[in-house]
Amino acid sequence: MPSAKKSGQTTIAELLSQGDAVTGHRSREEAQKYLSDFKSVVGLPDAPEPALDPYLAEFLVEAVLSAAWYQRRYLGAQRKVYAYIALNGFLIAAIPLALIGLGTLAEALKTNALVGQITGVLTGILALQKTLSTWYASQQRYAVWYKSAADLKSIYYAFIQSWGGKAGTDTAGFVAALKNGSAAARQLVNAEQLDFYQKLALPTFDILDMLASTRSTVSTFVTSIIPGTTPANVAVVGRNLMVTSPGAGARSGGPAVTDQKTDIRLPTVSVLAEGETKPNDNPYTIVIIANPTLQTTSSQQPLVADPILTQPASFQACVQYARDALFGRLPGQAERFLAQFETKIRVIAIFDPSLTPSSATALVAEYPYGGIVQPLQDAFASLIATYQVKGKPIKADVAFAITASGTHTRSSAYYTADDESSGGTGFKMDGKAFTHRQVNVSPGVVALHVSATSLVALHEFGHAASSWTNGCITDLYVDSTDDYNAVNVRVGRPIPQAFATYAGKTYQSDLTRECLNGYPAGWKSYHCAEADDRYPAIMDDFWLAQGKPENCKHDKITLDFLTDRLNSIMSRV
Amino acid sequence: MEPLKPEDIGKILASRPNVKIEDIHEYQRLVMESLRARSPFAPKPEGPAPAPGADRLDELHEKIFGSPEEKSRERVT
Numbered sequence: 241m242p243s244a245k246k247s248g249q250t251t252i253a254e255l256l257s258q259g260d261a262v263t264g265h266r267s268r269e270e271a272q273k274y275l276s277d278f279k280s281v282v283g284l285p286d287a288p289e290p291a292l293d294p295y296l297a298e299f300l301v302e303a304v305l306s307a308a309w310y311q312r313r314y315l316g317a318q319r320k321v322y323a324y325i326a327l328n329g330f331l332i333a334a335i336p337l338a339l340i341g342l343g344t345l346a347e348a349l350k351t352n353a354l355v356g357q358i359t360g361v362l363t364g365i366l367a368l369q370k371t372l373s374t375w376y377a378s379q380q381r382y383a384v385w386y387k388s389a390a391d392l393k394s395i396y397y398a399f400i401q402s403w404g405g406k407a408g409t410d411t412a413g414f415v416a417a418l419k420n421g422s423a424a425a426r427q428l429v430n431a432e433q434l435d436f437y438q439k440l441a442l443p444t445f446d447i448l449d450m451l452a453s454t455r456s457t458v459s460t461f462v463t464s465i466i467p468g469t470t471p472a473n474v475a476v477v478g479r480n481l482m483v484t485s486p487g488a489g490a491r492s493g494g495p496a497v498t499d500q501k502t503d504i505r506l507p508t509v510s511v512l513a514e515g516e517t518k519p520n521d522n523p524y525t526i527v528i529i530a531n532p533t534l535q536t537t538s539s540q541q542p543l544v545a546d547p548i549l550t551q552p553a554s555f556q557a558c559v560q561y562a563r564d565a566l567f568g569r570l571p572g573q574a575e576r577f578l579a580q581f582e583t584k585i586r587v588i589a590i591f592d593p594s595l596t597p598s599s600a601t602a603l604v605a606e607y608p609y610g611g612i613v614q615p616l617q618d619a620f621a622s623l624i625a626t627y628q629v630k631g632k633p634i635k636a637d638v639a640f641a642i643t644a645s646g647t648h649t650r651s652s653a654y655y656t657a658d659d660e661s662s663g664g665t666g667f668k669m670d671g672k673a674f675t676h677r678q679v680n681v682s683p684g685v686v687a688l689h690v691s692a693t694s695l696v697a698l699h700e701f702g703h704a705a706s707s708w709t710n711g712c713i714t715d716l717y718v719d720s721t722d723d724y725n726a727v728n729v730r731v732g733r734p735i736p737q738a739f740a741t742y743a744g745k746t747y748q749s750d751l752t753r754e755c756l757n758g759y760p761a762g763w764k765s766y767h768c769a770e771a772d773d774r775y776p777a778i779m780d781d782f783w784l785a786q787g788k789p790e791n792c793k794h795d796k797i798t799l800d801f802l803t804d805r806l807n808s809i810m811s812r813v
Numbered sequence: 814m815e816p817l818k819p820e821d822i823g824k825i826l827a828s829r830p831n832v833k834i835e836d837i838h839e840y841q842r843l844v845m846e847s848l849r850a851r852s853p854f855a856p857k858p859e860g861p862a863p864a865p866g867a868d869r870l871d872e873l874h875e876k877i878f879g880s881p882e883e884k885s886r887e888r889v890t
Binding site: 610614681762780782 | 844
C-alpha cells in the first residue's frame with residue numbers, strides 16, 4: 241500500500257510498530273497528524289474532505305491511536321520486564337557468592353549469630369522482592385495490553401485490506417466500514433477498561449505473612465551454603481540469637497501464619513487427633529488441607545493462589561466444622577456413625593501459604609457448570625506426601641481440600657481409588673465379588689467450600705470414603721445410574737421389594753420416597769430403605785428435610801457399607 | 814456433589830419462567846455425570862459409548878443460568 245511520508249512525520253505503520261512513544265494521547269488533534277497518510281493508504285487525495293474527514297479521524301482515534309497507546313504500554317512493560325529479570329539474575333548470582341564470603345567471616349568470628357543476622361537481612365530483601373513481584377504483576381497488564389494492541393491492529397489491517405486504494409469507488413460503503421471499524425475498536429477498548437476497573441483494588445500485602453513464609457526457606461538456604469551452621473529460624477536483633485525448636489520450618493512444623501483479623505497463628509501441619517496406635521503408624525487418616533492453588537475458568541489466569549491461604553481463621557473454623565459434621569457434633573445431628581471410630585481416626589490439618597500457584601499444587605478447580613468446586617484427584621496424594629508426621633510422609637484415606645473460591649461454592653467429591661493389589665475384606669453385592677481394600681492409590685477426595693454448613697461435609701465424606709471399583713456411594717437427589725458398582729442406588733421399574741443383597745444380608749427398597757413426596761415422574765432409579773423414613777437419606781437432598789437437615793441419616797445399606805469399609809481399612813497392619 | 818439449595822432453585826424458577834423443575838433435575842444429573850467422568854481414576858464404562866450429553870448440558874446451562882450474552886448485558890446494566 242503506498243504511504244505518503246512527509247519529512248519528520250511518523251507514518252501509521254511506524255506508529256503501530258513502535259507505539260506512540262511521546263504522549264500516547266488519543267484525540268482528534270493527534271489524529272490529524274496521520275490523516276494525510278491514512279488518505280494516501282486508502283486512495284484519497286491529500287486535500288480537505290469535509291464529508292469524510294470526521295469519519296477518518298474517528299477511525300484513527302478509535303483504532304489506530306488506541307492500538308498505538310496499547311503498543312506503547314506493552315513495549316514499556318517489556319523493557320521493565322527485561323530490567324526486572326536482570327535484577328533477579330543479579331540477586332541469584334550475587335547472594336550465594338556473598339554468603340560464601342560471609343560464611344568465612346562467621347568462622348573467623350566464631351559466632352553463629354552472624355547466620356541469624358544474614359537470615360534476617362535476606363528475609364527482608366527477599367520478602368521485599370516477593371512484594372514487588374506481586375505488585376508488579378498486578379500493575380503491568382502485559383498480556384492484556386499485547387492482546388488489545390493486536391486486536392486493534394487487526395481491525396486496522398482488515399480495513400486496509402478491504403479498502404486500500406478503493407475509498408473513491410463506493411463512498412457510502414467506505415463511510416459505513418469506517419463507522420463499523422470505529423465501533424468495533426471502541427468496543428474492544430471499553431471491554432479492556434471494564435476489566436481494568438473491575439480488577440482495580442488496593443494491593444493487599446500481609447507483611448508478616450510475607451516475612452514468615454520467606455523466613456524458613458531463607459534459613460535453610462543460608463545454612464546449606466555456610467558449612468557447619470545450624471538453622472536460625474528467627475531474625476536476629478543486634479547480636480542476640482533467639483533459637484527456635486529444631487525442625488521448625490520444615491514441612492513437619494513450619495512457620496506460623498497470622499490472620500490479622502483474629503491474630504490466630506497456624507502451624508503448617510497440625511495433628512488434630514492422633515488416631516489409633518499401630519505398629520506401622522498407619523491409622524485411618526483424614527487430611528484437611530487449605531487448597532494452595534485454585535484452577536479457575538479464566539483462560540488468562542487459569543491458576544491462582546486460593547484465597548483460603550490468606551484466611552487462616554476461616555480455614556480453622558472450617559476444619560472445626562468438618563470435624564463436627566463428621567463425628568456427629570452438629571446441634572441436633574442424628575447421624576453419628578463415625579463417632580464410634582473417632583478415637584481410631586487420625587485427623588491432620590495442613591495450612592501452607594508458602595506454596596506458589598502451580599498445577600502440582602492445584603487441588604481444586606472451578607467447574608464450569610453448576611457453581612461446583614471440583615477436586616483434582618490426581619494431585620492430592622503426591623502433594624500431601626510432601627508433608628510429614630513423625631518423620632513419615634503423610635498418606636490419607638480421605639482428604640478434604642478447603643477452598644475460598646469467590647464464585648463457586650458447591651462442594652463435591654470423588655471416590656477412593658483402591659490399590660487392587662492390597663488386602664482387605666471380601667464381600668458380595670448382588671452376587672458379584674468385591675473387596676473392601678485397605679490401601680489406596682489415591683485417597684477419596686473432597687473439594688469443600690469454606691462456606692459449607694450442615695451435612696455438606698458428611699455427605700461428601702460418604703462419596704469419598706467409598707470406592708471407584710469396590711462399591712461407590714452416589715447422589716440420590718438426581719436420577720442416578722448404577723454405574724461404577726453403585727451401592728445405594730438401583731435402576732428399574734416397577735420398584736421391587738428387595739433392593740439388594742450385600743454381605744449376605746437382603747435390604748428392602750424405599751418404595752415411595754415419601755419424605756420427599758415420591759420419586760419424580762420419569763425417574764428410573766430407586767433407593768434403599770431409610771434408617772428413619774421421616775427424613776431423606778444424607779446422600780439425598782438433605783436440604784429438604786422436614787425440620788432441619790441434621791435430622792437426616794444414611795440409608796441402611798450405605799451405613800452398613802461404610803461401617804464395614806472403615807473397619808476393613810482400620811484392620812490393616 | 815452438594816445438592817442445590819432450595820432457595821437457589823426457587824430463585825431460578827422465579828426469575829426464569831421457561832425453566833421447569835425437571836430441567837433442573839436433568840441439569841443436576843448431567844453435571845454429576847460429567848463431573849464423575851472427569852476424574853482420572855474413573856473406570857472406563859463397559860459396553861457401547863454413552864450417549865453424548867455435553868450439548869444437552871450446555872443447552873440446559875444456558876436455559877437455567879442465561880447465555881454469555883445475557884450475562885454480559887446483566888453485568889453492564
